[in-house]
Amino acid sequence: MKLTEAKNKFIQAWGTLGSEWGINRTMAQIHALLLISPEALSAEDIMEQLSISRGNTNMNLRSLMDWGIVYKELVQGERREFFVAEKDILKVARQITKERRKRELEPVLKLFTELNELEGGSKVEVEEFKKVTGDIKDLTLRVDDLLEKFSKSDENWFYKILVQMMK
Amino acid sequence: MKLTEAKNKFIQAWGTLGSEWGINRTMAQIHALLLISPEALSAEDIMEQLSISRGNTNMNLRSLMDWGIVYKELVQGERREFFVAEKDILKVARQITKERRKRELEPVLKLFTELNELEGGSKVEVEEFKKVTGDIKDLTLRVDDLLEKFSKSDENWFYKILVQMMK
DNA sequence: AAAAAGGTTCAGAAATAATTGAAAGTATGA
DNA sequence: TCATACTTTCAATTATTTCTGAACCTTTTT
Numbered sequence: 001m002k003l004t005e006a007k008n009k010f011i012q013a014w015g016t017l018g019s020e021w022g023i024n025r026t027m028a029q030i031h032a033l034l035l036i037s038p039e040a041l042s043a044e045d046i047m048e049q050l051s052i053s054r055g056n057t058n059m060n061l062r063s064l065m066d067w068g069i070v071y072k073e074l075v076q077g078e079r080r081e082f083f084v085a086e087k088d089i090l091k092v093a094r095q096i097t098k099e100r101r102k103r104e105l106e107p108v109l110k111l112f113t114e115l116n117e118l119e120g121g122s123k124v125e126v127e128e129f130k131k132v133t134g135d136i137k138d139l140t141l142r143v144d145d146l147l148e149k150f151s152k153s154d155e156n157w158f159y160k161i162l163v164q165m166m167k
Numbered sequence: 168m169k170l171t172e173a174k175n176k177f178i179q180a181w182g183t184l185g186s187e188w189g190i191n192r193t194m195a196q197i198h199a200l201l202l203i204s205p206e207a208l209s210a211e212d213i214m215e216q217l218s219i220s221r222g223n224t225n226m227n228l229r230s231l232m233d234w235g236i237v238y239k240e241l242v243q244g245e246r247r248e249f250f251v252a253e254k255d256i257l258k259v260a261r262q263i264t265k266e267r268r269k270r271e272l273e274p275v276l277k278l279f280t281e282l283n284e285l286e287g288g289s290k291v292e293v294e295e296f297k298k299v300t301g302d303i304k305d306l307t308l309r310v311d312d313l314l315e316k317f318s319k320s321d322e323n324w325f326y327k328i329l330v331q332m333m334k
Numbered sequence: 335a336a337a338a339a340g341g342t343t344c345a346g347a348a349a350t351a352a353t354t355g356a357a358a359g360t361a362t363g364a
Numbered sequence: 365t366c367a368t369a370c371t372t373t374c375a376a377t378t379a380t381t382t383c384t385g386a387a388c389c390t391t392t393t394t
Contacts, residue, residue: 001281001282001284001285001286003285003287003290003292003293003296006282006285006296006300007296009278009281009282010278010282010296010300013274013275013278017271017275019189020189020271021188021189021271022186022187022188022189024381024382025382026382026383035299036292036295036296036299036300037295038291038292038294038295043340043341044340052383052384053383053384053385054341054342054384054385055342055343055344055383055384055385055386056382056383056384058341058342058343059342059343059382059383062342079339079340079391079392079393080339080340080341081340081341087299089299089302089303089306090306093306093310104184104187104188107180108180108184111176111177111180114168114176115168115173115176115177117168118168118170118173119168120170123170124205125170125203125205126170127205128203128204128205129170129173129174129177129203132202132203132254132256133177133203135256136256139256139257139260143260191351191352192352193352193353210370210371211370219353219354220353220354220355221354221355221371221372222353222354222355222356222372222373222374223352223353223354225371225372225373226352226353226372226373229372246361246362246368246369246370247369247370247371248370248371335394336393336394337392337393337394338391338392338393338394339390339391339392339393340389340390340391340392341388341389341390341391342387342388342389342390343386343387343388343389344384344385344386344387344388345384345385345386346383346384346385347382347383347384347385348381348382348383348384349380349381349382349383350379350380350381350382351378351379351380351381352377352378352379352380353376353377353378353379354374354375354376354377354378355374355375355376355377356373356374356375357372357373357374357375358371358372358373358374359370359371359372359373360369360370360371360372361368361369361370361371362367362368362369362370363366363367363368363369364365364366364367364368
């Protein structure tokens with residue numbers, strides 16, 4: 001396989017995976033492009049390589065920076081801005097975990113806490129409701145806790161876990 | 168809070184969470200409705216409660232069954248079909264994990280294995296490409312492994328992990 | 335102070351995904 | 365065998381998400 005072909009396949013696949021997990025395709029593709037680029041790229045470079053508009057590039061780069069997985073890089077004597085992706089994949093995974101936790105899990109958790117205050121414990125319907133939402137809340141808290149630990153973990157986290165799981 | 172209000176909030180929230188994670192809103196809402204219903208519901212019931220069409224209901228119920236988190240229930244002497252959701256939330260989580268692994272992670276893993284066979288190890292670009300895709304592949308394998316274990320795990324998996332992580 | 339070189343914004347256009355509803359399919363039982 | 369009571373399918377419509385590009389900023393250079 002040639003480099004160009006491999007690159008394209010990677011960018012494509014990353015875009016698909018992104019959109020399957022609720023991240024917009026272009027954002028994931030820009031991320032992919034930056035990940036495999038040894039040099040920082042300008043907005044212009046990205047526009048050209050992915051054939052996308054200036055506005056699209058700009059907005060998605062901003063999102064990627066909001067997620068904390070792409071950084072702006074200023075080069076001495078250069079007026080334009082360059083962008084680099086965080087190359088440490090574990091860091092990337094931790095960062096994404098942290099953000100989704102904050103953005104998406106926490107609001108749901110908050111709601112569930114409210115829902116559990118539902119009064120009138122007698123009817124079957126109320127019982128069932130409380131049970132299910134309570135269970136979901138408990139599981140979410142556990143996942144949340146696990147993810148929090150992961151997001152603060154070091155290199156060896158995985159190994160430790162896996163070793164323990166073998167026992 | 169009244170039951171009806173709580174129900175609606177839950178259904179709404181589950182739908183939102185679903186669409187943030189790449190699952191269509193209606194499918195998640197049907198799932199939510201079934202989760203909190205003490206009785207099995209007919210397609211008709213679901214259509215009415217969520218104000219959606221017959222076709223939509225049917226297709227999303229089928230998807231939920233494909234995911235293995237909703238079952239068809241046939242009632243003696245009743246011609247129409249009823250549906251129940253798996254109420255064991257851990258089972259639901261395991262099942263979703265298993266499916267997404269199979270549907271979304273495995274194809275990417277396969278591609279990455281191919282990409283790593285890229286020849287021409289000299290150029291910086293090729294090196295970088297191999298490094299990044301290799302790293303992603305390794306992490307994906309590890310996550311995949313962890314998720315596989317999770318998807319086959321028992322009730323106490325979480326506790327075991329958490330206890331180990333405290334050490 | 336005007337022009338140049340870049341960066342940002344956002345209303346409308348385009349692309350994608352979800353939904354409807356009516357027609358077709360399937361079993362049941364009178 | 366035919367009517368009834370459902371379920372399934374899918375082309376057309378509708379809703380949602382994403383993208384474009386031109387106008388508008390902001391900073392630097394001449």
